[in-house]
Amino acid sequence: MLKALILAGSGKNDKLKEDKETPKALIKINGREMILYILEALKKLDYIEKIVVVGPEKKLSSVIKNYEVEIVQQGYELIDNVIKGLECFSDEDEVLILTSDIPMITPEALDDFVKRAKESDAEFAYPIISKEDTERKFPGVKRTYVKVKEGTFTGGNAVLVKVGSGKKCLNKARDFFIYRKSPWKLAAILGIPVVLKFLLGRITISEIEKRVFELFGINARAVISRFPELGSDVDKESDLELARRVLAREVLQ
Template identity: 25%
Template sequence: MTDGAWTALLLAGQRPGVDPLAAAFGQEWKALVSVAGEAMLSRVAKTLLASPSIGRVVIVAQEPEQLFVGDCAWLAEVPRISTAVSTSGIASSISALAGTGEAQWPILVTTADHPLLTPAMVEAMIAGSAEADVAVGVVSSKVLLAAYPENKRTWLRFAKGAWTGANLFTLSSTRARPALHAWSAVERDRKKALKLIWHFGPLLAVRAVTRTITLAGALGKAGLRLGAIVRPVPLPFAEAGIDVDKPSDHALAEQILAKRA
């Protein structure tokens, strides 16, 4: 793909009710929580705009206009940024937008609670997703824990290693739609590895439990059932696996950003 060919969907909504992290920092919206002096949403948007492959950024949230305040006010003035109102779930929101005039293929998906994201991570994710209909960014436990041994993550354990998500996904074309439909069905279980895999059949679940299949093998077999090529993209950046869900993540992110500065 040529530079600027990709649409980025920046997910900035949150689950119904009070978000604990937002409440801890006196915000209504998690995306507006400040990390190292700047709202997470603003940081991630700047990263996407600075990534050569990204042409447009669509901010998806329940009430996106409420996010354009304070140090996020500038987002309303950028022609390359638009907004979309999310529906009842992440997958259904993406499915409703994907392939429309607002969000043309190919699409990169990321989240506003990823303030450590860099253009290098974005470009590595896109490069690694070549020839896949759907690609999932992941970071290995070896990479992440070597840099941040105290960090707590949800690990998916397979043959030849354990992995955590990087909150980065790519969708290449309409061939990704079956995966979006499947994602919608399993969205509630997305952090429960066994339940997630069980949706693709008991044999695959047994192989995952016994760790006789790699992550790439499991995603490949799940993709076959969906009629799509689904692949993981292992990223070499430890920070790609750290999103900000709790105060300890927030403290770590501030330390990392201070060192970058």
């Protein structure tokens, strides 16, 4: 059995807001708050036995009151919210951590990632999706991509982590969270040899994993997913329009 943690914090740097009072997680897409799409996908996974949501407690409570979830008041930064959320679980638990801005996520995408992650026997598993798969599913979508020897990938918005291991490395990994959408800054943290290979597109996934272990002492694995929904977060107006079109089409099918 797994636990789940949804990061629904409202940050000052959020670019996408209906108004100053509406957290991103509660922006409506086709009449439903964004976070509800994530909760519905999790509900269909019968091995998720506990869900914790970290965010603005008062605003979330009225929207998700019909779901069996624990709500934790958000902190100041993303990593603070991760720490707050992980404190709700025991060190022996495995937790699926998701952001609240991936409304196109499906149970199939999550289940596929979880199975592949568990097969990797990693303490920290992170999905990556190829540029080809992303553009095939969502033509014209704009994402941040990184070129490695195995191909060109974008990162996902979920991780599977062993809680005890995650707690140990979180403070060390603070810069990774801060710069999670800036590949060049992430590469700089990894060291000059890695940066050079990164610039040339010659670094391998296993080399990055090895460097992460050296820096943080955690067995991390990149999990190649064929589901672009994992990497398709809603950060800007064009993302919002895409989500509206895709989800409206699914309702009609």
